[in-house]
Amino acid sequence: MGSTRKRRTYTPEYRREAAHLVIDTDRTIATVAGEINVGAQLLGRWVQQERDRIGAPPEAPLDASERAELERLRRENTELRLDNEFLGKAAAFFAAKNTPGRSASR
Template sequence: MESMTRKRRNFTPEYKREAARLVIDTGRTIKGVADEIGVKPQTLGRWVEAERQATQPAKRRTVEELEAENARLAKELYEARKDNEFLGKAASFFAQRRQDRSGLN
């Protein structure tokens, strides 16, 4: 009985980039290029998406956006510290109650 498993093919990063560039630069469909080079359209689609993300310039944020994020993070940190303080006090309270109960029995 023959084995139905196929050996998985590995592609170099350069090959993946070149295949993705065929779609991006020529405007051809992913399916058309995939059929031509012998890979599944889903595989080539992932390569195209990765190449598009890799070639997009990083979005620069404005000073106002950075200041707003900094204020949001400072508030979040303050609230987390207050929650942590409260939880510490609650844990101490319940530990003391448990200890008091154990001492009475």
């Protein structure tokens, strides 16, 4: 048999507060879920339950152009994140190469 992990439980207050991190800040469920270390599907249920409880209108589904724009922005975000990582590594490389005691004009 596999290991049995105890299922985490969350208080109703915690669930409401987590849901409001999405509802009140316009951050995505996936972003908030990652920040608070909760599964995105679980947080999505909490958000829906809280919206139902407070009578908030559900988010309107994206139309085709909005969906395409979102996908383009996600790709661009990924590319920029990778570029930023590379630039950080390159800067560290050149900083290490230019340590005191070495001639800067090689």
